[in-house]
Amino acid sequence: MDIPMEPLFGAGIWHFGQYVDRYATDGYGPPVSTLEAIDRAGQVGSLSVVDLTFPFAPAELPVSEVADALKRNDLRAIAITPEIYTRTFVKGAFTNPSESVRREALALISAAAEVGRELGVDYIKLWPGQDGWDYPFQADYAEIWKYSVEGVRELAVAFPDLKFAIEYKPREPRxxxxxxxxxxxxxxxxxxxxxxxxxLLDFGHSLYGGESPADAAQLAISRGRLFAIDVNDNFRGWDDDMVVGSVHLTETVEFFWTLRRLGWEGVWQLDQFPFREDQVQAARDGIEVMRAIYRAIDLIDEDALAAAQKAQDALAAQRIIRKALLSTLPD
Amino acid sequence: MDIPMEPLFGAGIWHFGQYVDRYATDGYGPPVSTLEAIDRAGQVGSLSVVDLTFPFAPAELPVSEVADALKRNDLRAIAITPEIYTRTFVKGAFTNPSESVRREALALISAAAEVGRELGVDYIKLWPGQDGWDYPFQADYAEIWKYSVEGVRELAVAFPDLKFAIEYKPREPRxxxxxxxxxxxxxxxxxxxxxxxxxLLDFGHSLYGGESPADAAQLAISRGRLFAIDVNDNFRGWDDDMVVGSVHLTETVEFFWTLRRLGWEGVWQLDQFPFREDQVQAARDGIEVMRAIYRAIDLIDEDALAAAQKAQDALAAQRIIRKALLSTLPD
Amino acid sequence: MDIPMEPLFGAGIWHFGQYVDRYATDGYGPPVSTLEAIDRAGQVGSLSVVDLTFPFAPAELPVSEVADALKRNDLRAIAITPEIYTRTFVKGAFTNPSESVRREALALISAAAEVGRELGVDYIKLWPGQDGWDYPFQADYAEIWKYSVEGVRELAVAFPDLKFAIEYKPREPRxxxxxxxxxxxxxxxxxxxxxxxxxLLDFGHSLYGGESPADAAQLAISRGRLFAIDVNDNFRGWDDDMVVGSVHLTETVEFFWTLRRLGWEGVWQLDQFPFREDQVQAARDGIEVMRAIYRAIDLIDEDALAAAQKAQDALAAQRIIRKALLSTLPD
Amino acid sequence: MDIPMEPLFGAGIWHFGQYVDRYATDGYGPPVSTLEAIDRAGQVGSLSVVDLTFPFAPAELPVSEVADALKRNDLRAIAITPEIYTRTFVKGAFTNPSESVRREALALISAAAEVGRELGVDYIKLWPGQDGWDYPFQADYAEIWKYSVEGVRELAVAFPDLKFAIEYKPREPRxxxxxxxxxxxxxxxxxxxxxxxxxLLDFGHSLYGGESPADAAQLAISRGRLFAIDVNDNFRGWDDDMVVGSVHLTETVEFFWTLRRLGWEGVWQLDQFPFREDQVQAARDGIEVMRAIYRAIDLIDEDALAAAQKAQDALAAQRIIRKALLSTLPD
Known part of the structure; x- marks a missing residue:
C-alpha cells in the first residue's frame, strides 16, 4: 500500500479570525470567536494542527469546548500563543518599564502554559512584538536585553516540561x-x-529582515533550537503575510528543502493574513503551493545540487531547481 | 508692534484619537469621540487648525456641535478627510471592483465635502489607502488607473468651489x-x-518612498499643485509617523526651507501617531521642533547656500546648515 | 511555413565586459575589448541584438570593425549607450554644475548618436546615473530638473530621426x-x-524602486513611451543585476505577459552582471528562463485570468499562473 | 594644566585613495599611492591614526617608508586591513570554494599581520566582503559558516599577540x-x-542592516568584543559612506553617547567615501561634526536622561537631546 508521504500542515488560528489595522479600525470583517475560527480551520480540509491564541474569544470559553471543537474538526493544538501584545502590553511585556506589567505578562503566559499543557501542545509560542523601542535614546538597551533574557528564562525554569518557542521579527508593532x-x-x-x-522561524520575518531564510534555519538547527516554523510571503519590506510562494517561490523551496535535508521533521505551518481574500481558500492555496514544493523537492537532482553547492556554482544550482520546478523549460 | 512671525500649526485629528493595529486589536487606549479629540487638540495650545475625519464619532454628531467644539478650542477645520478606507472599502474606494462600492465611496466623499463646505475647510483630503493591489497578477493596472483618475475627476467637477488634495503614499494598508x-x-x-x-505631501510618505521630500515639494509647487503638507518622521522603511525631526532633522529642515524659499505659505501640519506616548505632549514636541526649525531657517546664510547649491557643493551646503542648527560647533 | 515563435533576445554588451567595483578595484576579470565582448555575445547562440557602450574599447576602434564583428556573430546593434557616467561626468552629465561639462556630455551623446545612426540602431540609450544628488541641501532641485529636461530635449530636437530612450533608476552611482x-x-x-x-524600462530598477514592473510598463505603454526593456533580477534593495527569474519569477512572468497582452513587440533584453559567474552561461540561462516564461504565457487561461482581474481576485489569479508555470501542482 | 579633552580621531586610508565603481570604471580621480594617501591624511590636521590597507600601493613599497610617511604626518597606524576582496578573492576569501584560495587568503592576512606587528597596530581588520553568497541555493550554509569560523580561529591562534577585528556588513560586494x-x-x-x-562596528553598516547602532555597540561591549568603530552615514538602504551626521545626527549622538557611558575609549574613526567631494575637507567636516557631538554630549542632562530611559519615555529623552544639540529651541 502506498502511504501519502507528506508533512503535516498547520496554521495559526488568527488566519481565520478578524483582522483590524490602523485604518480599517472596524475590521476587515466581523469579529470571530475561537470556536468559529476553529471551524473555519476545519473547513480547509488538509490542516492537522493549529496554533491557538490565548485568552480565547470570549475569554471565559472553557478549555473543554475548545478541545471539543478541535476534535470535531480533526485538529490538534500544536501550540498556544499568549497575547502579550494587546493594550495592557503596548509598552512591552517582558520589557515593560513597569514591574507590575512585566509580572502580568509572565502571569498571562503562565496561564497560557497551563492551558497548553491541558491541550497537549508541543510548545508555548512567545511573540514579544511590543518588546523593544521606537525612538533613538528611548531605552537603556542593556536593561531591555536583561529583562528579555531573564523573563523568558524564568518561564523556562518554571515549566521544565514545556517548550517555549520565541518568534523573532525585525519590527512591528514596535x-x-x-x-x-x-x-x-x-x-x-x-x-x-x-x-x-x-x-519559531517565520519565513517572512526572516526574509524581510535581510536574512536568507534557509540559512537562518540551518543556523538554528545546528544549535538544536529550531522548534517550529511559519510560512507566508511578502515584498521584503514588511511582514505582508501573503500566501506562501506568491512572490518568493525559489527561496521558499530552498527553505523547505533545507529543512528536509537537515532532517527537521516539524509541521509546515501557515501564518498568512489574507486581509481581503477568502480565509479558507487562502489556506487551501497555501497548502497547494506547499504540496507542489514538496513534490518538486523529490525531483531535485541531489547529487548534482551537492556538487553545485560544493563549487558554489549559482548558475548550476539554479538550473537544477528550475528543472524540478517549472513545467515549460526548453529542452 | 512686533507680530511673532511664524507659520500656523495644525494636526490631523486622528493624532488625538484611538489607535488600533493588527496586534493591539483592543486599541492603544480607549475609544475617543470627535469632540474629545478636538478638546485634546485644544489642549496643545499652539494648534490653529485641524483636519477632521468623517463620519464623525459618533456618526450622528451634528456639524454644529463640531463647529462649537472647534470654536471653544480656538481651532478651525482646515480639511475634512472622508474615511474611504474602513471595512466597506477594504478592497478599494475609487478602484473597488464593485461599481456600487465605488459609487458608495463617491457618495461618502460628497457628503464629507458638503460638511467641509459648511465648516469652511480649505480642502477635502483624499487618502485612498485601500486603492491599489496586493499580489502580482491581481489587477488590470490600466483599469485601476482609469478608475482612480475618473473617480477623482468626477468629484472635482461636482464640487468646483472646493479643492481636493490627494495624499499619496507608497503602500499601507494596501x-x-x-x-x-x-x-x-x-x-x-x-x-x-x-x-x-x-x-497633500506627507513628509514621511515621501521619505520612505525613496523621494527627497524637498525635491518632491519643489516638483509639486512648480506645477501649482501643492495644496497641503503633513510632517512626521520614520526610519525610512515604513510610515512610522514619529514625532517631527526625531530621526531626519536635516531633511526636515530642508523641506521647510524649500517651502519657504518657494513662497509656499500653507499650514505646518502634524500627522504623528504617538502610539505609546502622551498625545498632547507629542503634538507640543512636534511643534517645538518645527519652531526650532523655523528659527534656524532665519539663521541660514542664504547667499552662501545659493552659491553652494549652484556649485552643487554638498560639503559647503551641509556646513551652512550645521552652523544654523547646532549649538556646539567648534569655531 | 514555420514562423519562429518567440521574441528576439538581446543583451547589453557590458554583460560580457569586465566588471569592477569599489572593492575589487582590479576587476572581477581582465579587461575586455569591444570586439572580444561582441564575440562572447556571439557565443551565447540565441542573442539577436546587443546594446553597445560608446566610446568603444579601445576608443579608436573603427565603427566598421564593430560592424564586422557584429555581422560575423549574427548580431545587430539595437542601441548605443554613451558613457555619460565615467570620470568626466561623476558630478553629472546633463546636470553637471559646470556648463562646459554639460556641453561635453551632449557632445559625447551626439557622437554616439552619429555612430548609432551608422550602425542602424533602434535607439540611443541615455543612462544618466550620475545625474542627481547625494546629500540633503546639495542641489537646487528646480535647476537639476531643468537641466535634465532641456538637455534631453536639445538632443531630441537635434536628432529628429533617432529615438532616445531614458533608462530610469532610483539610485546608483548617484x-x-x-x-x-x-x-x-x-x-x-x-x-x-x-x-x-x-x-527604457529595466525590470530590476523598477522592482527595487518600489514599483510593480508590469504596472510601470502599462503606464509607459499607455502614453506611447515604452521604447525598450531590460530584464534581470535582484533582492529588491539594490540593483543586483542577477539572472532573470532567479528571485522574482512570478513578477517576471507578469511583466512579460503584460507586454504581450498590450501588443508591445520589442526585444527581450538582458541586463545582467554575472560578477562571479560565466558570462556566456549566465546569458544562456537568462534566455532559458525567458523561453520558459514565453511558453508558460501560452498556457495561461486568459479568460479566467481576465475574470479574476476584473474581480481583483488575487487568489484566483495566482492559481491560474501557478497552473501555467509549475510542474508539480497537485490535481 | 589643561589636557585636551577629546577622543582621538582616525580614518581608513582608503578615505584618501582612488574610488572606482562599476560605472566610473576609470575612477573618481587618478590612482593614489599609499604614501600620497598618508600625506593627504596628514593634511587633515586632526587625525591621529589611520587604518592601512595591505598590500600597499605599490605592493613593493617598504614598510619603513610607510612608517616614515606616517611619522612625518604625525600619524600612527591603528590597524592594517588585508585586501581579501580583490580579484583573487571575488568568490570568497575564508569561504572560497577552492581550498588553495582559502589558504591564499590566510597567507595574505598573515603577511598583513606581520606588517601590522612591525607597525605596532592595535588590531588586524578583517573585512570579508566577498564571503557569502549571491543566489538562492548557491551555497551550503553550514559549510560557509564553518569555513568562516575556522579560518578566523586559525589566525587568532597563529597570532595570539595580535587582535583581529571583524567588520560585519549586511552585503556588498557579495x-x-x-x-x-x-x-x-x-x-x-x-x-x-x-x-x-x-x-569593528561600522555605524553605517549597522544602520542600514536594520540595527540600532547604539544597541549593537552595547551588545558587543557587554561581551567584551568591541575592538573598534567606524563612522559615516547613509540613507539606510545602502552603505553610502557619507560624511558623519549628514543624515542621522541623533542616532550618531546616541552611538557616541553610548560608547562614552559604557566607558569604551577607542578611537573615533572615519570610514567615509567622499566620491565627488574634496577628501581632506570631507574628513575635516566629519571631525567637526564629531567634535560638535562630543561637546553636545557634555551638555546632556544625564540624570534626566537616565530617568527617561528608566521609564522608556521617548518624548522626554528626545527633548533632553534636542536641548543639548540644537541652537534655536524655543524656551
Whole structure:
C-alpha cells in the first residue's frame, strides 16, 4: 500500500479570525470567536494542527469546548500563543518599564502554559512584538536585553516540561524588536542556558529582515533550537503575510528543502493574513503551493545540487531547481 | 508692534484619537469621540487648525456641535478627510471592483465635502489607502488607473468651489497604492485636467518612498499643485509617523526651507501617531521642533547656500546648515 | 511555413565586459575589448541584438570593425549607450554644475548618436546615473530638473530621426537620480514635448524602486513611451543585476505577459552582471528562463485570468499562473 | 594644566585613495599611492591614526617608508586591513570554494599581520566582503559558516599577540555576507573561543542592516568584543559612506553617547567615501561634526536622561537631546 508521504500542515488560528489595522479600525470583517475560527480551520480540509491564541474569544470559553471543537474538526493544538501584545502590553511585556506589567505578562503566559499543557501542545509560542523601542535614546538597551533574557528564562525554569518557542521579527508593532533576528535570538537563548527555549522561524520575518531564510534555519538547527516554523510571503519590506510562494517561490523551496535535508521533521505551518481574500481558500492555496514544493523537492537532482553547492556554482544550482520546478523549460 | 512671525500649526485629528493595529486589536487606549479629540487638540495650545475625519464619532454628531467644539478650542477645520478606507472599502474606494462600492465611496466623499463646505475647510483630503493591489497578477493596472483618475475627476467637477488634495503614499494598508508618489500623482492629476485637484505631501510618505521630500515639494509647487503638507518622521522603511525631526532633522529642515524659499505659505501640519506616548505632549514636541526649525531657517546664510547649491557643493551646503542648527560647533 | 515563435533576445554588451567595483578595484576579470565582448555575445547562440557602450574599447576602434564583428556573430546593434557616467561626468552629465561639462556630455551623446545612426540602431540609450544628488541641501532641485529636461530635449530636437530612450533608476552611482522612476520620467518626457524620447524600462530598477514592473510598463505603454526593456533580477534593495527569474519569477512572468497582452513587440533584453559567474552561461540561462516564461504565457487561461482581474481576485489569479508555470501542482 | 579633552580621531586610508565603481570604471580621480594617501591624511590636521590597507600601493613599497610617511604626518597606524576582496578573492576569501584560495587568503592576512606587528597596530581588520553568497541555493550554509569560523580561529591562534577585528556588513560586494550583523558575528566569535577576536562596528553598516547602532555597540561591549568603530552615514538602504551626521545626527549622538557611558575609549574613526567631494575637507567636516557631538554630549542632562530611559519615555529623552544639540529651541 502506498502511504501519502507528506508533512503535516498547520496554521495559526488568527488566519481565520478578524483582522483590524490602523485604518480599517472596524475590521476587515466581523469579529470571530475561537470556536468559529476553529471551524473555519476545519473547513480547509488538509490542516492537522493549529496554533491557538490565548485568552480565547470570549475569554471565559472553557478549555473543554475548545478541545471539543478541535476534535470535531480533526485538529490538534500544536501550540498556544499568549497575547502579550494587546493594550495592557503596548509598552512591552517582558520589557515593560513597569514591574507590575512585566509580572502580568509572565502571569498571562503562565496561564497560557497551563492551558497548553491541558491541550497537549508541543510548545508555548512567545511573540514579544511590543518588546523593544521606537525612538533613538528611548531605552537603556542593556536593561531591555536583561529583562528579555531573564523573563523568558524564568518561564523556562518554571515549566521544565514545556517548550517555549520565541518568534523573532525585525519590527512591528514596535519600531524595533529585541528578538529581531535569528542570530540575536540564539545569543539570548544561549545566555538563558535552558534546554526548553527555542525559535519559531517565520519565513517572512526572516526574509524581510535581510536574512536568507534557509540559512537562518540551518543556523538554528545546528544549535538544536529550531522548534517550529511559519510560512507566508511578502515584498521584503514588511511582514505582508501573503500566501506562501506568491512572490518568493525559489527561496521558499530552498527553505523547505533545507529543512528536509537537515532532517527537521516539524509541521509546515501557515501564518498568512489574507486581509481581503477568502480565509479558507487562502489556506487551501497555501497548502497547494506547499504540496507542489514538496513534490518538486523529490525531483531535485541531489547529487548534482551537492556538487553545485560544493563549487558554489549559482548558475548550476539554479538550473537544477528550475528543472524540478517549472513545467515549460526548453529542452 | 512686533507680530511673532511664524507659520500656523495644525494636526490631523486622528493624532488625538484611538489607535488600533493588527496586534493591539483592543486599541492603544480607549475609544475617543470627535469632540474629545478636538478638546485634546485644544489642549496643545499652539494648534490653529485641524483636519477632521468623517463620519464623525459618533456618526450622528451634528456639524454644529463640531463647529462649537472647534470654536471653544480656538481651532478651525482646515480639511475634512472622508474615511474611504474602513471595512466597506477594504478592497478599494475609487478602484473597488464593485461599481456600487465605488459609487458608495463617491457618495461618502460628497457628503464629507458638503460638511467641509459648511465648516469652511480649505480642502477635502483624499487618502485612498485601500486603492491599489496586493499580489502580482491581481489587477488590470490600466483599469485601476482609469478608475482612480475618473473617480477623482468626477468629484472635482461636482464640487468646483472646493479643492481636493490627494495624499499619496507608497503602500499601507494596501501593499501597493495607486497614488504612490509625487510624480505619479501629478501625472494622474494632469490627466484629470481640473484646477481644483492637488497634492497633500506627507513628509514621511515621501521619505520612505525613496523621494527627497524637498525635491518632491519643489516638483509639486512648480506645477501649482501643492495644496497641503503633513510632517512626521520614520526610519525610512515604513510610515512610522514619529514625532517631527526625531530621526531626519536635516531633511526636515530642508523641506521647510524649500517651502519657504518657494513662497509656499500653507499650514505646518502634524500627522504623528504617538502610539505609546502622551498625545498632547507629542503634538507640543512636534511643534517645538518645527519652531526650532523655523528659527534656524532665519539663521541660514542664504547667499552662501545659493552659491553652494549652484556649485552643487554638498560639503559647503551641509556646513551652512550645521552652523544654523547646532549649538556646539567648534569655531 | 514555420514562423519562429518567440521574441528576439538581446543583451547589453557590458554583460560580457569586465566588471569592477569599489572593492575589487582590479576587476572581477581582465579587461575586455569591444570586439572580444561582441564575440562572447556571439557565443551565447540565441542573442539577436546587443546594446553597445560608446566610446568603444579601445576608443579608436573603427565603427566598421564593430560592424564586422557584429555581422560575423549574427548580431545587430539595437542601441548605443554613451558613457555619460565615467570620470568626466561623476558630478553629472546633463546636470553637471559646470556648463562646459554639460556641453561635453551632449557632445559625447551626439557622437554616439552619429555612430548609432551608422550602425542602424533602434535607439540611443541615455543612462544618466550620475545625474542627481547625494546629500540633503546639495542641489537646487528646480535647476537639476531643468537641466535634465532641456538637455534631453536639445538632443531630441537635434536628432529628429533617432529615438532616445531614458533608462530610469532610483539610485546608483548617484545616491538619488533625477530620472528615478517611471512616472517621474514620463512627467519629464511630456514636458520635453518631443515624440522621439521614451523610456527604457529595466525590470530590476523598477522592482527595487518600489514599483510593480508590469504596472510601470502599462503606464509607459499607455502614453506611447515604452521604447525598450531590460530584464534581470535582484533582492529588491539594490540593483543586483542577477539572472532573470532567479528571485522574482512570478513578477517576471507578469511583466512579460503584460507586454504581450498590450501588443508591445520589442526585444527581450538582458541586463545582467554575472560578477562571479560565466558570462556566456549566465546569458544562456537568462534566455532559458525567458523561453520558459514565453511558453508558460501560452498556457495561461486568459479568460479566467481576465475574470479574476476584473474581480481583483488575487487568489484566483495566482492559481491560474501557478497552473501555467509549475510542474508539480497537485490535481 | 589643561589636557585636551577629546577622543582621538582616525580614518581608513582608503578615505584618501582612488574610488572606482562599476560605472566610473576609470575612477573618481587618478590612482593614489599609499604614501600620497598618508600625506593627504596628514593634511587633515586632526587625525591621529589611520587604518592601512595591505598590500600597499605599490605592493613593493617598504614598510619603513610607510612608517616614515606616517611619522612625518604625525600619524600612527591603528590597524592594517588585508585586501581579501580583490580579484583573487571575488568568490570568497575564508569561504572560497577552492581550498588553495582559502589558504591564499590566510597567507595574505598573515603577511598583513606581520606588517601590522612591525607597525605596532592595535588590531588586524578583517573585512570579508566577498564571503557569502549571491543566489538562492548557491551555497551550503553550514559549510560557509564553518569555513568562516575556522579560518578566523586559525589566525587568532597563529597570532595570539595580535587582535583581529571583524567588520560585519549586511552585503556588498557579495549579495549576502556571512558576517552580516552584530549578533551573528558575536555568535561566530564565541564559537571560535579565542580572546583576541572581536568586532569593528561600522555605524553605517549597522544602520542600514536594520540595527540600532547604539544597541549593537552595547551588545558587543557587554561581551567584551568591541575592538573598534567606524563612522559615516547613509540613507539606510545602502552603505553610502557619507560624511558623519549628514543624515542621522541623533542616532550618531546616541552611538557616541553610548560608547562614552559604557566607558569604551577607542578611537573615533572615519570610514567615509567622499566620491565627488574634496577628501581632506570631507574628513575635516566629519571631525567637526564629531567634535560638535562630543561637546553636545557634555551638555546632556544625564540624570534626566537616565530617568527617561528608566521609564522608556521617548518624548522626554528626545527633548533632553534636542536641548543639548540644537541652537534655536524655543524656551
Amino acid at each position: 519600531n524595533r524588536m529585541v528578538f529581531s533576528g535569528v542570530a540575536r535570538t540564539l545569543l539570548a537563548i544561549e545566555e538563558m542556558g535552558q534546554p526548553n527555549v527555542g525559535i | 501593499n501597493r497604492m495607486v497614488f504612490s508618489g509625487v510624480a505619479r500623482t501629478l501625472l494622474a492629476i494632469e490627466e484629470m485636467g481640473q484646477p481644483n485637484v492637488g497634492i | 545616491n538619488r537620480m533625477v530620472f528615478s522612476g517611471v512616472a517621474r520620467t514620463l512627467l519629464a518626457i511630456e514636458e520635453m514635448g518631443q515624440p522621439n524620447v521614451g523610456i | 549579495n549576502r555576507m556571512v558576517f552580516s550583523g552584530v549578533a551573528r558575528t558575536l555568535l561566530a566569535i564565541e564559537e571560535m573561543g579565542q580572546p583576541n577576536v572581536g568586532i
